[in-house]
Amino acid sequence: MSLAGKQCIVSGGSRGIGLAIARLFAAEGAACTLVGRDRPRLDTAVKTLERGDDDTLQHDISCFDVGTVNGWEKLKASTKHQNCDILVNAAGISQNSFLFATKPSDLDALIATNLMGTVWGCKYFVPKMMKQKGGCIINVSSLLATHGGRGASVYAASKAGVVALTRSLAWEVGRFGIRANVLLPGYVKTDMTEGMDANGELSALIPMGRLGLDTEVAEAALFLATNSYAHNCVLNIDGGLSAT
Ligand SMILES: NC(=O)c1ccc[n+]([C@@H]2O[C@H](COP(=O)([O-])OP(=O)(O)OC[C@H]3O[C@@H](n4cnc5c(N)ncnc54)[C@H](OP(=O)(O)O)[C@@H]3O)[C@@H](O)[C@H]2O)c1
Known part of the structure; x- marks a missing residue:
């Protein structure tokens, strides 16, 4: 098992891409802490993770809004999380409205969750990784980061x-044995994309002719977690959509 004994924190681990990553990492021997805002959903999600042989390493949940500093501070301070080998920042929300028509509070939430949620995770767990003299950060961005998207201005x-x-962190933390990488998924079948491909028009735009699966993104994350020279990878996983 390639991640035996590793401790992993996955924001957005209650469902979708984050949960798929946690499930694969758990199957590879990691103990995962799932972060999300909905406790019952986290409780259900954590039960789907394979348990390893090592009783000292248990899966766990932590219920808080990643856009708030408090939640990260508490998680960092908890005795269960004195070590963090792998931090996956997958929590995210989407936008489906033009900038001029989007409420300021919704724009704030996009930045607070998608960007600041990732900033806080890195800020609070990099020092632990520095103490451990190693670690791995996997941030989940989007193809829209490089391509833009109609109705997705602030999400993009x-x-x-x-x-x-992630690129700046790669500069800052590489010398401490910490690797930082970022995934750019295209369109992946999750709650976030529900109904977007109802008539197949979206699939028709994708060279591979279909949306991706959360498990396919998880496999890319496992590569980043296990390849010891993967650092500052900006990895598209989009069925070829970035070529169009
Ligand atoms: N699906 C796609 O096509 C696609 C494409 C490119 C990039 N992405 C990115 O991939 C990541 C995962 O997306 P997904 O498709 O798996 O979405 P999803 O199924 O909607 O899941 C989103 C996850 O983020 C969590 N979350 C949202 N806001 C949060 C907050 N403020 N605090 C804590 N947790 C929060 C949700 O937890 P709750 O249970 O609290 O709601 C849930 O676990 C996101 O960053 C997304 O932008 C997705």
């Missing part, structure tokens, strides 16, 4: 910020 901006954050 928040995800471009995640790419820039």
